[in-house]
Amino acid sequence: MDRKILLSEKDIPKQWYNLAADLPTPLQPPLGPDGKPITPDMLAPVFPMNIIEQEVSTQRWIDIPEEVLDIMYRWRPAPLRRAIYLERYLGTPAKIYYKDESTSPAGSHKPNTAVPQAWYNKQFGIKRITTETGAGQWGSALAFACQLIGLECKVFMVRISFDQKPFRKFMMNVWGANCVASPSMETNAGRNVLKEFPDTPGSLGIAISEAVEQAVMDKTGKTRYALGSVLNHVMLHQTIIGLEAKKQLAMVGIKKPDIVIGCAGGGSNFAGISFPFVADKIHGENIEIIPVEPAACPTLTKAPFVYDHGDLACMTPLLAMHSLGHSFVPPPFHAGGLRYHGMAPLVSQATVEGLMTPRSYHQLKCYESAMIWAKTEGTICAPETSHAIAAVIDEALKAKEEGKEKNILFCYSGHGLMDLSGYDAYLSGKLTDYQMSDEEIAKNVACFKDMPKPSNKKTGKW
Numbered sequence: 001m002d003r004k005i006l007l008s009e010k011d012i013p014k015q016w017y018n019l020a021a022d023l024p025t026p027l028q029p030p031l032g033p034d035g036k037p038i039t040p041d042m043l044a045p046v047f048p049m050n051i052i053e054q055e056v057s058t059q060r061w062i063d064i065p066e067e068v069l070d071i072m073y074r075w076r077p078a079p080l081r082r083a084i085y086l087e088r089y090l091g092t093p094a095k096i097y098y099k100d101e102s103t104s105p106a107g108s109h110k111p112n113t114a115v116p117q118a119w120y121n122k123q124f125g126i127k128r129i130t131t132e133t134g135a136g137q138w139g140s141a142l143a144f145a146c147q148l149i150g151l152e153c154k155v156f157m158v159r160i161s162f163d164q165k166p167f168r169k170f171m172m173n174v175w176g177a178n179c180v181a182s183p184s185m186e187t188n189a190g191r192n193v194l195k196e197f198p199d200t201p202g203s204l205g206i207a208i209s210e211a212v213e214q215a216v217m218d219k220t221g222k223t224r225y226a227l228g229s230v231l232n233h234v235m236l237h238q239t240i241i242g243l244e245a246k247k248q249l250a251m252v253g254i255k256k257p258d259i260v261i262g263c264a265g266g267g268s269n270f271a272g273i274s275f276p277f278v279a280d281k282i283h284g285e286n287i288e289i290i291p292v293e294p295a296a297c298p299t300l301t302k303a304p305f306v307y308d309h310g311d312l313a314c315m316t317p318l319l320a321m322h323s324l325g326h327s328f329v330p331p332p333f334h335a336g337g338l339r340y341h342g343m344a345p346l347v348s349q350a351t352v353e354g355l356m357t358p359r360s361y362h363q364l365k366c367y368e369s370a371m372i373w374a375k376t377e378g379t380i381c382a383p384e385t386s387h388a389i390a391a392v393i394d395e396a397l398k399a400k401e402e403g404k405e406k407n408i409l410f411c412y413s414g415h416g417l418m419d420l421s422g423y424d425a426y427l428s429g430k431l432t433d434y435q436m437s438d439e440e441i442a443k444n445v446a447c448f449k450d451m452p453k454p455s456n457k458k459t460g461k462w
């Protein structure tokens with residue numbers, strides 16, 4: 001029995017898979033301020049045109065440029081591992097497999113999109129990329145990619161993380177990026193907030209506004225903005241995870257997993273592991289596909305499917321997605337990467353269609369699961385990843401009750417070696433669970449009353 005299933009470099013997938021080609025109910029277009037669908041050229045000040053083309057593409061397979069692969073060979077293909085020690089501990093007949101995305105230089109799946117995004121920007125003649133980051137996972141991944149590709153990288157990091165979690169900022173500096181606390185004095189958006197709230201801890205919404213402003217205001221036209229999740233091209237780039245997994249499962253004689261699981265913040269690692277299997281499900285396979293989110297930020301499980309902005313300042317187009325409202329500020333739980341108010345339109349549309357069975361967990365249960373993982377498999381997972389592990393443990397125990405030999409696949413999205421303060425808080429009993437009441441959710445989503453509504457149509461097949 002193999003604990004590591006390794007794909008050789010020559011077998012790495014050469015194309016990404018685009019779910020937009022196969023969704024039974026098509027994606028609904030992003031809308032501009034006038035409520036009309038936006039055109040690609042309206043996005044041109046923000047993103048390079050080669051990325052915009054991917055964003056709107058409905059082509060099923062899209063070639064991965066050879067130079068992008070050449071950079072990713074540093075850690076890809078990523079190992080598929082079998083969690084045999086966890087299986088033994090649980091006494092389950094289920095087989096648990098996971099894609100180990102913690103092996104990338106930045107320690108998560110995020111370089112899978114940072115590298116192609118930086119490469120397409122460079123191809124387009126861009127010199128500098130701006131972005132925002134919360135706890136720093138995305139900022140460090142983009143800094144890494146820009147360093148290797150030869151682009152300047154500017155990161156607006158949410159003030160409170162900048163002060164309290166300096167280590168990822170140091171990683172960005174090692175990779176040559178310029179990381180500033182947001183709100184900053186460098187942009188109108190930042191200065192306006194600081195005038196009114198000089199002591200603000202900052203937020204992702206403000207940081208996005210600053211990064212976009214700095215990209216579109218550059219008079220040389222050589223700066224663009226990059227986003228690490230949510231958008232279609234990001235989901236596309238992450239499908240290399242599930243495409244590799246499919247080949248690796250075939251190597252141990254598994255035609256299809258019974259269950260696919262990923263934690264979902266903006267939806268990108270979940271999309272990456274699951275979309276190639278969603279395609280199989282659309283074509284008749286019986287696969288349960290489970291995105292897992294925090295109970296304190298229950299986007300897919302409790303929020304409505306609406307048109308909403310991606311940011312607090314409403315600078316982004318309206319996206320058809322599940323959203324808790326662009327002004328929603330989740331409570332300060334530790335899985336920073338899961339604290340986003342919206343969900344990727346592709347994941348949202350597939351959920352409306354009934355192809356996904358989302359669920360949520362409280363953070364204490366997630367940390368308990370992370371502790372079981374650490375004492376069985378041995379590695380320390382990211383707090384985000386612990387949500388997937390909580391669901392894996394529940395599904396493995398259910399298989400035990402039913403006496404079924406199920407194959408479970410999940411995405412181990414990252415390691416937790418930069419997030420040890422969360423573990424410290426858990427171990428010293430300082431963590432609590434946050435319950436989002438239905439009234440709170442209702443109050444937040446009231447803002448959708450006067451917004452355009454996406455259609456809730458589905459085929460009814462699932």
Ligand SMILES: *Cc1c(COP(=O)(O)O)cnc(C)c1O
Nearest residue numbers: 229265266267268269337384414
């Ligand atoms: C950023 C991050 C996430 C959440 O982002 P998605 O786009 O939903 O994947 C999950 N896990 C890790 C380790 C992350 O860094």
